[in-house]
Amino acid sequence: GQQLNQSPQSMFIQEGEDVSMNCTSSSIFNTWLWYKQDPGEGPVLLIALYKAGELTSNGRLTAQFGITRKDSFLNISASIPSDVGIYFCAGSTSGTYKYIFGTGTRLKVLA
Amino acid sequence: DAGVIQSPRHEVTEMGQEVTLRCKPISGHNSLFWYRQTMMRGLELLIYFNNNVPIDDSGMPEDRFSAKMPNASFSTLKIQPSEPRDSAVYFCASSPQGARGYTFGSGTRLTVV
Numbered sequence: 001g002q003q004l005n006q007s008p009q010s011m012f013i014q015e016g017e018d019v020s021m022n023c024t025s026s027s028i029f030n031t032w033l034w035y036k037q038d039p040g041e042g043p044v045l046l047i048a049l050y051k052a053g054e055l056t057s058n059g060r061l062t063a064q065f066g067i068t069r070k071d072s073f074l075n076i077s078a079s080i081p082s083d084v085g086i087y088f089c090a091g092s093t094s095g096t097y098k099y100i101f102g103t104g105t106r107l108k109v110l111a
Numbered sequence: 112d113a114g115v116i117q118s119p120r121h122e123v124t125e126m127g128q129e130v131t132l133r134c135k136p137i138s139g140h141n142s143l144f145w146y147r148q149t150m151m152r153g154l155e156l157l158i159y160f161n162n163n164v165p166i167d168d169s170g171m172p173e174d175r176f177s178a179k180m181p182n183a184s185f186s187t188l189k190i191q192p193s194e195p196r197d198s199a200v201y202f203c204a205s206s207p208q209g210a211r212g213y214t215f216g217s218g219t220r221l222t223v224v
């Protein structure tokens with residue numbers, strides 16, 4: 001199926017560092033979601049974005065809905081070991097149920 | 112809130128056997144989704160139910176796959192006969208009407224040998 005491109009695919013960072021990742025699409029989306037998946041578990045919703053330019057935070061996480069509506073960004077400040085996992089973006093063109101998921105960014109934090 | 116409950120967590124079966132995966136959505140959520148996750152294809156939507164009615168099954172790979180939602184608190188995904196290429200993690204997710212984003216279960220890891 002169709003997927004969104006996420007970058008980087010994986011990254012190792014030191015504890016305390018800030019992290020940035022992004023998601024790009026050839027299609028315009030009306031809603032962007034960011035999920036985190038821990039090993040052996042289902043994805044957990046972190047942040048939802050509803051309009052172009054929107055900037056939303058959830059604790060140390062901040063996500064932005066790109067102005068072009070074809071991209072989105074996620075930043076994690078002052079990373080900690082429990083930030084380890086796979087981060088997925090998901091976009092919807094209809095703003096309803098059908099989301100296309102990104103390829104994922106695997107984050108590893110070195111203590 | 113117990114979350115979305117899936118069973119079994121792991122299933123190993125032989126090629127050709129029937130496999131049934133089960134899901135109990137969060138109470139009050141009237142939208143239910145079945146997803147499949149593989150390394151090659153990532154997360155793919157298989158089927159979407161709204162108020163127990165299948166709305167979109169365009170993601171169901173072939174006739175070997177079927178899904179039912181007999182009531183608001185239970186859904187099944189059946190594969191008959193199973194094949195090795197069906198090996199994947201299958202997730203069920205649910206959401207309230209009109210919500211953006213949904214809650215996933217912990218998944219069922221299916222291995223067909």
